[in-house]
Amino acid sequence: MLKTAMFRGGQLCSRVFAVEFDLRTEPLYFTLSSNPQVLHHAHQQLFGDEGKLFSLHVHCDNRTEKARTHAEIKHKLSVTLSRDCDVFEASSFIPDVKNSVVKGFFIRDKSTTTLSEDMLKTLQQSKSVCVFSYKREGQYCWQELWSPVNQVEESVRQYITPAAAAEHHPSTLNIRNSDVFYCMKEAYEVLQECTDIIPESKEVLKLVDEQLETSRGDGFPVIVIEGLDATGKTTLTEALRESLNATLLKSPPQCLAPFRQRFDSEPPLIRRAFYALGNYITAAHIGKESLRAPVIVDRYWHSTAAYAIATAVGGRVENLPKPGSELYQWPEDLLKPNLVLLLTVSPEERLRRLRGRGQDKTVEEAELEINQLFRLKVEEAYKRIQNPACIIVDASPSPQEVLQQVQHLIRNKMSLVTRQDKKPCNPSTHH
Numbered sequence: 001m002l003k004t005a006m007f008r009g010g011q012l013c014s015r016v017f018a019v020e021f022d023l024r025t026e027p028l029y030f031t032l033s034s035n036p037q038v039l040h041h042a043h044q045q046l047f048g049d050e051g052k053l054f055s056l057h058v059h060c061d062n063r064t065e066k067a068r069t070h071a072e073i074k075h076k077l078s079v080t081l082s083r084d085c086d087v088f089e090a091s092s093f094i095p096d097v098k099n100s101v102v103k104g105f106f107i108r109d110k111s112t113t114t115l116s117e118d119m120l121k122t123l124q125q126s127k128s129v130c131v132f133s134y135k136r137e138g139q140y141c142w143q144e145l146w147s148p149v150n151q152v153e154e155s156v157r158q159y160i161t162p163a164a165a166a167e168h169h170p171s172t173l174n175i176r177n178s179d180v181f182y183c184m185k186e187a188y189e190v191l192q193e194c195t196d197i198i199p200e201s202k203e204v205l206k207l208v209d210e211q212l213e214t215s216r217g218d219g220f221p222v223i224v225i226e227g228l229d230a231t232g233k234t235t236l237t238e239a240l241r242e243s244l245n246a247t248l249l250k251s252p253p254q255c256l257a258p259f260r261q262r263f264d265s266e267p268p269l270i271r272r273a274f275y276a277l278g279n280y281i282t283a284a285h286i287g288k289e290s291l292r293a294p295v296i297v298d299r300y301w302h303s304t305a306a307y308a309i310a311t312a313v314g315g316r317v318e319n320l321p322k323p324g325s326e327l328y329q330w331p332e333d334l335l336k337p338n339l340v341l342l343l344t345v346s347p348e349e350r351l352r353r354l355r356g357r358g359q360d361k362t363v364e365e366a367e368l369e370i371n372q373l374f375r376l377k378v379e380e381a382y383k384r385i386q387n388p389a390c391i392i393v394d395a396s397p398s399p400q401e402v403l404q405q406v407q408h409l410i411r412n413k414m415s416l417v418t419r420q421d422k423k424p425c426n427p428s429t430h431h
């Protein structure tokens with residue numbers, strides 16, 4: 001079978017290619033046609049006169065292998081290619097068709113070296129990588145299957161044809177069960193598929209199996225505190241534990257701490273499945289603990305989904321799945337909290353707090369600092385999650401004032417008595 005079979009057989013023409021040329025603007029979209037098409041001004045910038053142009057796409061049936069191959073190539077491209085080489089995220093997709101995205105990269109090599117060709121030659125030997133090259137001819141540009149020795153399997157010339165943006169940004173098409181999981185089984189299966197390559201997966205699955213007995217009856221209230229890093233979650237959750245005589249839990253739970261670094265270094269599919277399973281373990285703890293006292297949870301599903309969506313979606317906030325999208329719906333089988341509070345502070349105040357804390361920043365935190373777009377997308381995704389939606393809390397005042405504000409909210413929303421009232425009461429008896 002031809003390596004490019006997935007692009008052929010009538011599918012190639014219906015596919016749209018998207019190149020994330022400039023993250024602040026829309027991707028450049030194009031389709032392919034057998035007739036020459038004059039390029040638009042924007043497309044001329046990408047397919048302009050300078051440099052050698054290639055794209056490569058990763059396609060294989062095994063999703064964990066595909067995700068890891070994509071991540072490995074991304075790493076190789078970033079460490080190997082010269083400075084005169086631009087690498088853009090690129091994808092091919094069928095407009096508005098879920099799970100149709102094939103991820104890859106677009107390379108514009110203005111260097112005089114053969115580094116990119118050497119690397120592509122090696123990559124092309126893998127059956128899951130497909131490389132195209134692009135050639136210019138006056139105002140036209142065409143794509144063909146690339147071969148280092150000009151022995152292409154099928155040298156069909158397809159002209160670049162500018163295309164309009166689809167209704168749904170391509171990066172939203174594959175989110176379900178690749179970045180965000182909506183039932184435990186889906187996340188569980190991802191880790192099951194990785195047990196050979198990531199032995200820690202077995203230990204994580206064992207922990208999940210051991211925890212899953214609990215269901216939640218008419219217990220005490222469960223209050224989740226969410227927010228970007230350094231918005232004051234730890235400070236507030238500790239204070240709430242004290243004042244409400246509550247149990248404090250976190251997601252991911254402590255029992256997953258030894259595995260976190262390992263899964264953080266994996267591509268999104270595997271990393272997000274790990275955090276999804278963490279929520280189910282925390283849910284089991286909530287089920288037990290909420291029979292005894294109110295439960296405060298530091299991060300839960302809102303964090304898992306908001307960070308995953310914001311990372312998966314390229315470019316601007318407008319590219320996020322639209323409000324009301326099914327992608328913001330709470331998983332059908334995950335214990336729901338009674339109240340979710342989202343702490344927000346201005347970007348300046350957040351940076352002040354991050355610096356004041358003087359800790360090492362994780363890669364994602366560092367990214368947040370430099371990447372205003374990403375921060376905006378995480379916050380917006382938090383706000384779009386439904387059932388339960390979060391209540392926004394201005395966390396810029398002093399810790400004491402934020403605590404009072406939140407206690408007030410909890411009292412109003414939950415009829416929950418605080419420690420000053422001596423003992424916590426079960427809100428279910430007040431309903």
Ligand SMILES: Nc1ncnc2c1ncn2[C@@H]1O[C@H](COP(=O)(O)OP(=O)(O)OP(=O)(O)O)[C@@H](O)[C@H]1O
Nearest residue numbers: 228229230231232233234235353357397398399402
């Ligand atoms: N209301 C507040 N006013 C001023 N400083 C605050 C306030 N709340 C927390 N801080 C300070 O901001 C820093 C970050 O707070 P905290 O660790 O509670 O945030 P966080 O949301 O838990 O962060 P992370 O998610 O990264 O763990 C700490 O140095 C803390 O003392």
Ligand SMILES: Nc1ccn([C@@H]2O[C@H](COP(=O)(O)O)[C@@H](O)[C@H]2O)c(=O)n1
Nearest residue numbers: 229251252275299300301303304307364
């Ligand atoms: N329920 C959760 C909690 C966290 N994450 C991911 O972890 C990162 C933030 O965690 P901190 O310990 O630094 O607060 C963030 O990148 C999330 O991707 C998650 O997915 N689900």
